[in-house]
Amino acid sequence: SSSSMDAQTKRPGFLEFPYLSTPHRNLMLELVSKIETSLVSQLLPPSLPPDVQYFQNESGSSQGTIHIQSGNEDSMVDFILGSWIHSKLPTGELNITTLTAYLNKKTDAPRFLLEFIQSSPTSLILLLDLPHRKDLILNPNYLTTFYMDTQLDHLRQQLEKIPETRPYLPSSLYIRCALSPTAVSIRIDCGPTGSGRIDEVIRDHVSPVAKQMLDIWLYKCAYGKRELMEEEIIDLEKRDALVNKKTLDIDLASGLPRLFGQDVANRVIEPLEKYFKA
Amino acid sequence: SSSSMDAQTKRPGFLEFPYLSTPHRNLMLELVSKIETSLVSQLLPPSLPPDVQYFQNESGSSQGTIHIQSGNEDSMVDFILGSWIHSKLPTGELNITTLTAYLNKKTDAPRFLLEFIQSSPTSLILLLDLPHRKDLILNPNYLTTFYMDTQLDHLRQQLEKIPETRPYLPSSLYIRCALSPTAVSIRIDCGPTGSGRIDEVIRDHVSPVAKQMLDIWLYKCAYGKRELMEEEIIDLEKRDALVNKKTLDIDLASGLPRLFGQDVANRVIEPLEKYFKA
Numbered sequence: 134s135s136s137s138m139d140a141q142t143k144r145p146g147f148l149e150f151p152y153l154s155t156p157h158r159n160l161m162l163e164l165v166s167k168i169e170t171s172l173v174s175q176l177l178p179p180s181l182p183p184d185v186q187y188f189q190n191e192s193g194s195s196q197g198t199i200h201i202q203s204g205n206e207d208s209m210v211d212f213i214l215g216s217w218i219h220s221k222l223p224t225g226e227l228n229i230t231t232l233t234a235y236l237n238k239k240t241d242a243p244r245f246l247l248e249f250i251q252s253s254p255t256s257l258i259l260l261l262d263l264p265h266r267k268d269l270i271l272n273p274n275y276l277t278t279f280y281m282d283t284q285l286d287h288l289r290q291q292l293e294k295i296p297e298t299r300p301y302l303p304s305s306l307y308i309r310c311a312l313s314p315t316a317v318s319i320r321i322d323c324g325p326t327g328s329g330r331i332d333e334v335i336r337d338h339v340s341p342v343a344k345q346m347l348d349i350w351l352y353k354c355a356y357g358k359r360e361l362m363e364e365e366i367i368d369l370e371k372r373d374a375l376v377n378k379k380t381l382d383i384d385l386a387s388g389l390p391r392l393f394g395q396d397v398a399n400r401v402i403e404p405l406e407k408y409f410k411a
Numbered sequence: 412s413s414s415s416m417d418a419q420t421k422r423p424g425f426l427e428f429p430y431l432s433t434p435h436r437n438l439m440l441e442l443v444s445k446i447e448t449s450l451v452s453q454l455l456p457p458s459l460p461p462d463v464q465y466f467q468n469e470s471g472s473s474q475g476t477i478h479i480q481s482g483n484e485d486s487m488v489d490f491i492l493g494s495w496i497h498s499k500l501p502t503g504e505l506n507i508t509t510l511t512a513y514l515n516k517k518t519d520a521p522r523f524l525l526e527f528i529q530s531s532p533t534s535l536i537l538l539l540d541l542p543h544r545k546d547l548i549l550n551p552n553y554l555t556t557f558y559m560d561t562q563l564d565h566l567r568q569q570l571e572k573i574p575e576t577r578p579y580l581p582s583s584l585y586i587r588c589a590l591s592p593t594a595v596s597i598r599i600d601c602g603p604t605g606s607g608r609i610d611e612v613i614r615d616h617v618s619p620v621a622k623q624m625l626d627i628w629l630y631k632c633a634y635g636k637r638e639l640m641e642e643e644i645i646d647l648e649k650r651d652a653l654v655n656k657k658t659l660d661i662d663l664a665s666g667l668p669r670l671f672g673q674d675v676a677n678r679v680i681e682p683l684e685k686y687f688k689a
Contacts, residue, residue, distance in 0.1 A: 268548070268549070269585075269588040270546070270589060280584055286584065302578075306592040307547075307548075307554060309592035310592050311548060371549070372548060375549060
């Protein structure tokens, strides 16, 4: 079909965010730029095959991009993963935008996670968190260092206070466990006529909070030194691998085939498994 | 003062719940009765000193009861703890009612936790959960057994649907971590004229859910057999002791002195430390 041809010729890149509103796109660009500037000497060039960097279904109604940059050997960054998915569904347009940062076994510091799930022009689900990499019950000092001393809950409260938001609980119990106790996990719903308001909420509220959380992550996690014992490193690798495998299964292996068909999904997921060590 | 004398002569027991509404008192009595009936051959008589079973501050404006029964050597129950606190504060009356069940190292199955915090006649905070005793990220089978297979999230959803409820996040990040991903953690607010409605919510909604959750706990946790390896038992003891110490510190050591003065608080907390191995 011609729409399929168009989409194939176009092949928008990760950083174009062609389906996001201006404040939403600006936020994503600022975050990516902040990461690239801060970690410039640590990140290797993107290395995914072109048909995984950009992919679509047969009809072109679903499009996706994945952008991965690994950290070099001096870095504590394992890899940075950005992605967006756009899908024209019978119920409306679905846009999922993510930016996640994974650290390697040189540190047990938290990851960075940002995910927008937008299934209507005036409402969205936002997950914004520094997910922990140790059992917080057994490691209260870790809780103090990364979640109390950083005042992360104040950032969460800023977004909770907005009248259009309410708490959002992911349907997967495993994903609930993977989120930290200060995770922003909210649904923002500005009502059928709220397209101006949702832009305002993203620009004036979500954007500053996401940027502050990324700053905390960069300063305290991606750069902070941590002394780990041999046994802690073994436990960390085991835990990271398990979380990666489970979240890959829950997020991608269940969602991608529905939007892109099984063949495209397999093609995309396979190279990711290497990064996720899943 | 005469009110102090009255309170001293009265010394209501744990099971009297003299300051609760009828549906609230009925619920507590049904739950305690259910536990006692189900575990009748396993529970030892209460053993706390009388001045810990009942305590009050100097003026008599704050009263409290604690009821503890340990499990015998055949039981997987470590101890059952019930308590209520009533306090006349300048801002109004505060009533805290709890019922918790702790298992011993023969099983790693979850605990039972019920806590009502009522600071106005028409609103309350409810925590109702089977708190996990293992890191759920590292033990997805545990998550499946106790939280997915039991459909606990359906019970949570029943209460979430009530229009007068909204999610409640405990201020302590550690307590947030101690709650399971299916925990009921809500504030029920029926507005200044809602005293009839809050009775209805407790009788028709909270009560059936709490009873079903206790049934699941009794059947699946207090009676279910679990095969544990030596190393798992060591980890379990370490984790239980840490959770106990932290929750004792957060819940009682910080709250009791404010309501009862430091002397009474010390008298009450000291014998509890033995049970909590804190």
